[in-house]
Amino acid sequence: MGKFSYSERLLVKKAIKGDVQALGKLLQKNHEYLYKMAYIYIGNKEDALDIMQEATIQSIKSIHSLKEPSYFLTWFCTIMARQASKVIDQKVKIRALQNNPAYTEPKDPSFNKNQSIDVLEAVISLDDNYRLVLQLFYYQDLSVKEISEVLAMPQGTVKTNLKRGREALRQTLGEDYYV
Structure with missing residues (x-):
């Protein structure tokens, strides 16, 4: 996760002002990195893609709260971590319901x-x-x-x-x- 180029910083600033297309371009440019992070959070492809999708929706709603454009990736990964935590909690509940706590x-x-x-x-x-x-x-x-x-x-x-x-x-x- 390196520093953003000038054009990427401009995209972040546009996204903060409500430009959804700029946010989309940012996410597309950083897709590989974000996918790897999501995969590490959750451990499988389908759930990783799900949390990326949920994080994208959440980021559209709250991009205006991002104060420092250079922290965009950290901010987005934090949203993904919260989504991953929700998915993990759901899995734990499902495992408990299935009476299978020894799952590995x-x-x-x-x-x-x-x-x-x-x-x-x-x-x-x-x-x-x-x-x-x-x-x-x-x-x-x-x-x-x-x-x-x-x-x-x-x-x-x-x-x-x-x-x-x-x-x-x-x-x-x-x-x-x-x-």
């Missing part, structure tokens, strides 16, 4: 040589709460306090989920990885 996503036992792919796969395989908190902390550079506000959970819970998520990554990846 299947893991691929083969190891890639590319360390970043290994780490990404390990993060995706984590429990939803740990994955989301780790993603916000490491990929979005949000503080514990900011994560607490975004996810509407106590700071202590955020810290606990960070610690447990790191431990789960350490167990999955082994001690050779530097995470």
Whole structure:
């Protein structure tokens, strides 16, 4: 997530003033990055696309609240994180209704040589709460306090989920990885 070019900053300013086409152009230019972030948040293609769509709708409604154009991507990713949190909450409720609390996503036992792919796969395989908190902390550079506000959970819970998520990554990846 680099700095915006002059033309992108102009698009953000136009979008803030209500130009929906400018917002669309911004989202289109940054689609690949936003999709990757959504996928990390939620862990599957369909839900990632759903949260991107919901975040787009929400961003159209609230773009006027963006104060600093250079924070557009962070602002949009925060909206996606909130949407991901809602989807995760719904999944948790559905799992509880299905009386299947021991659900785990299947893991691929083969190891890639590319360390970043290994780490990404390990993060995706984590429990939803740990994955989301780790993603916000490491990929979005949000503080514990900011994560607490975004996810509407106590700071202590955020810290606990960070610690447990790191431990789960350490167990999955082994001690050779530097995470």
